[in-house]
Amino acid sequence: MMNNMHVTAKVNGDEVEFLCDPRETLLDVLRDRLNLTGTKEGCGTGDCGACTVTVDDRLVCSCLMLGVEASGKSIGTIEGMAEEDTLHPLQKKFVEHAALQCGICTPGILVAAKNLLEKNPDPNEQQIRYWLAGNLCRCTGYDKIIRAVQDAAKEMREAS
Amino acid sequence: MNYHTPSNFSDASAIASSSKGKTRFLAGGTDVLVQMRSDIITPDDLIDVKKIQGVKDITKNKDGSWTLGIAVTGAEMSEHAEFKKAWPGLVEATDLIGSTQIQGRATIVGNLCNGSPAADSVPAQIAAGATVSIIGPSGERIVAVEDIPTGPSKTSLGKGELISAIHIPDRGKNAGDAYLRFIPRTEMDIAVVGCGVSLRLDNGIIAEARVALGAVAPTVLLVDECSKALIGTKLDETALKKLARAAENACNPINDKRGTIEFRTEVAGVLAVRTAKKAYDRAQGK
Numbered sequence: 537m538m539n540n541m542h543v544t545a546k547v548n549g550d551e552v553e554f555l556c557d558p559r560e561t562l563l564d565v566l567r568d569r570l571n572l573t574g575t576k577e578g579c580g581t582g583d584c585g586a587c588t589v590t591v592d593d594r595l596v597c598s599c600l601m602l603g604v605e606a607s608g609k610s611i612g613t614i615e616g617m618a619e620e621d622t623l624h625p626l627q628k629k630f631v632e633h634a635a636l637q638c639g640i641c642t643p644g645i646l647v648a649a650k651n652l653l654e655k656n657p658d659p660n661e662q663q664i665r666y667w668l669a670g671n672l673c674r675c676t677g678y679d680k681i682i683r684a685v686q687d688a689a690k691e692m693r694e695a696s
Numbered sequence: 697m698n699y700h701t702p703s704n705f706s707d708a709s710a711i712a713s714s715s716k717g718k719t720r721f722l723a724g725g726t727d728v729l730v731q732m733r734s735d736i737i738t739p740d741d742l743i744d745v746k747k748i749q750g751v752k753d754i755t756k757n758k759d760g761s762w763t764l765g766i767a768v769t770g771a772e773m774s775e776h777a778e779f780k781k782a783w784p785g786l787v788e789a790t791d792l793i794g795s796t797q798i799q800g801r802a803t804i805v806g807n808l809c810n811g812s813p814a815a816d817s818v819p820a821q822i823a824a825g826a827t828v829s830i831i832g833p834s835g836e837r838i839v840a841v842e843d844i845p846t847g848p849s850k851t852s853l854g855k856g857e858l859i860s861a862i863h864i865p866d867r868g869k870n871a872g873d874a875y876l877r878f879i880p881r882t883e884m885d886i887a888v889v890g891c892g893v894s895l896r897l898d899n900g901i902i903a904e905a906r907v908a909l910g911a912v913a914p915t916v917l918l919v920d921e922c923s924k925a926l927i928g929t930k931l932d933e934t935a936l937k938k939l940a941r942a943a944e945n946a947c948n949p950i951n952d953k954r955g956t957i958e959f960r961t962e963v964a965g966v967l968a969v970r971t972a973k974k975a976y977d978r979a980q981g982k
Contacts (some may be wrong), residue, residue, distance in 0.1 A: 648797070667796050671795075
């Protein structure tokens with residue numbers, strides 16, 4: 537059996553070090569080594585987007601990336617979204633619009649939506665739907681999610 | 697499993713050549729990791745190629761051709777305005793693969809080496825006349841993209857060989873490419889049929905044409921008869937009819953839940969016509 541490998545990366549701005557088996561995915565590492573359980577496992581094969589994180593500001597499914605590949609990278613997870621007790625506008629609007637039911641898809645959708653609004657502060661409905669096409673939600677029917685993202689985008693534009 | 701991060705292609709090739717077990721190369725990982733997780737493959741040596749210099753580069757060469765590194769992602773191709781302008785069909789074909797998250801990792805060389813007959817970027821690569829550099833134990837060779845896949849999940853790459861770059865020719869003037877696929881929904885699906893076309897015009901007449909079909913045979917096909925139907929024409933009705941027949945005749949598809957043999961064959965003809973029209977419009981600067 538392979539020895540564990542030593543990896544240094546940044547997670548939500550903080551330097552982290554961990555040991556992991558090279559077969560472990562970044563998702564396994566986040567949840568089981570770093571105790572960041574906000575990132576969820578849905579399908580485990582890159583179809584559902586529940587495990588979405590950013591790697592050097594690019595969206596990826598953390599189930600389709602190895603932990604060892606994170607070496608030297610900057611990872612962003614749902615835990616990096618709120619500032620202390622203050623929710624990010626997207627989180628606030630998801631609560632207001634009831635844009636979630638069971639909540640398993642929510643961290644991935646929030647991370648993906650935040651990444652979209654950083655690139656495009658004023659996306660139209662179609663752009664939001666295509667951007668989030670890789671984030672499956674089996675509860676809400678998506679409409680509330682889209683409305684929450686639009687409303688958050690509006691608030692963020694007005695605040696800036 | 698041993699995880700390797702070689703810093704050059706000869707080392708990558710040497711690791712694969714000397715491995716006594718199963719090897720896999722890792723770029724975007726959107727196929728390899730799925731296969732590992734579903735126990736289809738458990739590599740003894742996993743060779744991550746992303747630490748090799750130049751693998752993330754999109755380079756326009758002096759002669760107008762392009763060289764793409766093997767770890768260039770779909771998202772990076774879509775964001776490269778000049779490349780997208782030169783080869784819109786190839787970029788659109790790549791952009792059809794998977795979600796935003798997949799686009800952040802997936803590569804067209806990975807799409808090629810995965811060997812799927814339904815790989816969206818491969819008909820567009822073949823239509824474009826793309827070639828790949830291969831580094832292996834016996835040195836380097838350059839091979840046309842259409843000669844890489846040999847069957848579902850199979851390629852002509854030998855033990856210890858890996859692709860080190862993909863080359864796309866100069867777009868040239870009065871030329872255009874396009875890729876269309878049929879899926880029963882609007883996003884996030886696998887092609888039932890895919891078609892890539894690249895054309896160059898001379899005074900409005902098609903002087904060069906390459907047509908490739910995906911998901912209608914064990915490998916993506918470059919269809920010479922389709923090219924012949926187009927060359928020397930202004931894409932008139934007769935040429936389009938011949939094109940459709942040639943595309944249908946090239947089909948050797950499977951029956952499965954995505955489409956029957958009859959359906960795939962008919963759609964291949966329809967898609968070839970639509971894709972050729974789109975490429976022709978682009979070649980005319982429309």
